[in-house]
Amino acid sequence: MSDNGLLAASLLNGSAGAYAGFAASQFCEKHPEAAQRFGSDAFSAWKANLTVRVRELAVAVEMQSPDLFVASVQWARESFAARDLPQDDLRASLECLTDVLTHDLPEHARDPIPEYCARGLEVFEAPLATTPGLDPSSQHGRMALTYIEACLSGDTRRAMDQILQATENGLDVRSAYFEVIAPAQREVGRLWHLGQLGIHEEHVVTAATHSLLTLLAERVRPQETIDKLVVGSAVGDDQHELGIRMIMDLFAMAGWRSLSLGGHMPATNLTLAVRGFDADLLLLSATLVTHLTALRDAIAEVRTHSPGIKVLVGGLAFQADPTVWRRVGADGFAASVSDAVPEGARLLGISSG
Amino acid sequence: MGSVVADPRELDPVGAEDSFLLRIANGDHGAVKACIDKYGNLVWSIVRRMVPSPADAEDAVQEVFLDLWKNASRFEPGRSSEVAFVAMVTRRRMIDRLRARDRRPRTMAIPEEMDFSSDEHERIERSAEASLAMRALKELKPEQRRVVILSVVEGMSHGEISERMRLPLGTVKSYIRRGLTVVRESLASSAPKGIEGGGVE
Numbered sequence: 378m379s380d381n382g383l384l385a386a387s388l389l390n391g392s393a394g395a396y397a398g399f400a401a402s403q404f405c406e407k408h409p410e411a412a413q414r415f416g417s418d419a420f421s422a423w424k425a426n427l428t429v430r431v432r433e434l435a436v437a438v439e440m441q442s443p444d445l446f447v448a449s450v451q452w453a454r455e456s457f458a459a460r461d462l463p464q465d466d467l468r469a470s471l472e473c474l475t476d477v478l479t480h481d482l483p484e485h486a487r488d489p490i491p492e493y494c495a496r497g498l499e500v501f502e503a504p505l506a507t508t509p510g511l512d513p514s515s516q517h518g519r520m521a522l523t524y525i526e527a528c529l530s531g532d533t534r535r536a537m538d539q540i541l542q543a544t545e546n547g548l549d550v551r552s553a554y555f556e557v558i559a560p561a562q563r564e565v566g567r568l569w570h571l572g573q574l575g576i577h578e579e580h581v582v583t584a585a586t587h588s589l590l591t592l593l594a595e596r597v598r599p600q601e602t603i604d605k606l607v608v609g610s611a612v613g614d615d616q617h618e619l620g621i622r623m624i625m626d627l628f629a630m631a632g633w634r635s636l637s638l639g640g641h642m643p644a645t646n647l648t649l650a651v652r653g654f655d656a657d658l659l660l661l662s663a664t665l666v667t668h669l670t671a672l673r674d675a676i677a678e679v680r681t682h683s684p685g686i687k688v689l690v691g692g693l694a695f696q697a698d699p700t701v702w703r704r705v706g707a708d709g710f711a712a713s714v715s716d717a718v719p720e721g722a723r724l725l726g727i728s729s730g
Numbered sequence: 731m732g733s734v735v736a737d738p739r740e741l742d743p744v745g746a747e748d749s750f751l752l753r754i755a756n757g758d759h760g761a762v763k764a765c766i767d768k769y770g771n772l773v774w775s776i777v778r779r780m781v782p783s784p785a786d787a788e789d790a791v792q793e794v795f796l797d798l799w800k801n802a803s804r805f806e807p808g809r810s811s812e813v814a815f816v817a818m819v820t821r822r823r824m825i826d827r828l829r830a831r832d833r834r835p836r837t838m839a840i841p842e843e844m845d846f847s848s849d850e851h852e853r854i855e856r857s858a859e860a861s862l863a864m865r866a867l868k869e870l871k872p873e874q875r876r877v878v879i880l881s882v883v884e885g886m887s888h889g890e891i892s893e894r895m896r897l898p899l900g901t902v903k904s905y906i907r908r909g910l911t912v913v914r915e916s917l918a919s920s921a922p923k924g925i926e927g928g929g930v931e
Binding site: 380381383384386387388390391392394395396398399480481482483485486 | 754755757758759760762763766789792793795796799800802803837
């Protein structure tokens with residue numbers, strides 16, 4: 378990408394709060410009625426909101442992907458709608474941010490900004506499309522909903538028993554992962570984003586799922602042994618580790634040796650793990666768009682010490698633009714939980730996953 | 731009395747090729763973080779003298795850097811040192827904030843016609859206070875002078891100076907305490923009436 382694009386991204390990242398502050402100030406001046414909706418410290422609330430937007434924009438510019446910024450704005454739009462906040466407030470705040478950036482960035486760093494912001498604003502031209510929830514008419518959808526309902530009622534034992542019983546009655550464990558547990562966790566994330574679940578409720582379900590995975594994974598004895606080691610993690614500020622754990626379990630079920638390092642992993646320790654365990658494959662996930670740069674930097678650092686390592690990436694952050702995985706330096710991309718093992722096998726030239 | 735700023739060209743011999751601001755003006759994205767790391771303490775130390783609230787000071791520091799990014803291409807190594815340019819932009823931002831009071835001023839452009847060498851430059855670098863202070867600083871041993879400059883001009887913490895100069899922390903503190911005393915005494919003895927009694931921050 379052009380030096381000016383990289384410069385713009387660096388400036389946005391380095392001074393996100395200040396650009397957001399200018400935009401929030403302009404927003405509160407131009408739209409006092411909208412500012413009032415956010416209480417006595419509307420400026421701080423909007424500054425915080427716009428700081429996130431600036432960081433998302435910086436990543437999108439750095440990754441040369443307007444689609445990433447579009448997805449971020451769409452995500453914010455859903456969040457506003459779920460909380461009955463006017464869409465026009467969000468749009469107006471983005472217009473103020475556009476104005477600030479096109480005037481206050483150094484001239485040579487402004488080039489990419491109008492296009493990216495225009496794409497972000499286009500989101501508001503279409504009716505709001507919400508992410509669909511689980512389908513209660515399907516068997517697996519019902520099972521996932523029952524699992525969530527039991528957890529949220531405080532009966533995690535009943536929640537887990539239902540799925541354990543189903544696997545005893547013939548439900549393949551991998552199918553339980555793909556068709557029940559992963560969709561249930563996605564649904565919990567969706568409900569949290571819409572403000573319908575609290576953080577404590579999300580944590581109850583996630584903790585139950587960790588226990589459930591331990592019980593389920595024990596039930597599978599791999600049919601073959603693959604003498605390859607896969608290490609999985611989420612880096613930087615990304616604390617989401619359940620997806621990684623599920624995929625590591627699936628590799629183990631396929632006969633691989635697999636190690637989950639969890640989330641929030643510093644790049645230095647990731648590098649040590651890859652070298653120390655002599656890994657053949659590294660799997661990294663990113664949940665938010667703003668996690669992508671740390672993931673890219675981690676891959677670069679790992680490769681300086683382990684140049685032969687194959688890297689597979691996945692996670693929600695990659696869904697908005699299926700080409701972004703190439704720009705973070707990965708060798709492959711798993712679009713879903715079920716794609717990870719076959720794609721990992723392909724990268725290492727293993728015929729069966 | 732304001733802070734002592736000695737001749738920045740002597741203190742901060744940054745050539746054009748080493749200037750963070752010129753690198754930014756030329757599109758070098760790697761210089762952005764380096765510039766914040768290098769001048770963050772200096773900007774913070776100037777801002778904190780003028781902005782009592784830490785939260786407001788943090789905002790002000792961030793705004794100073796927006797001004798620096800926008801005006802990076804205006805920095806001319808032949809006319810001033812980079813540290814003096816950063817200090818000048820910081821002070822201008824603080825003055826704008828004080829004038830604006832309730833509203834937040836947007837980024838400011840340094841006027842094209844501004845004669846940095848005879849106006850702001852003179853104000854910052856060649857004030858009577860600065861001249862006197864510089865003379866006093868020259869009375870210090872080179873190592874002690876460097877320690878005082880790093881503390882007062884660049885705003886570095888004692889720990890950072892200790893690390894950079896590879897000196898024990900106690901020595902750094904002692905150098906600063908004794909150095910400032912020398913400068914204060916020198917200023918007090920030679921200053922005209924208006925400066926008498928002033929101190930070095």
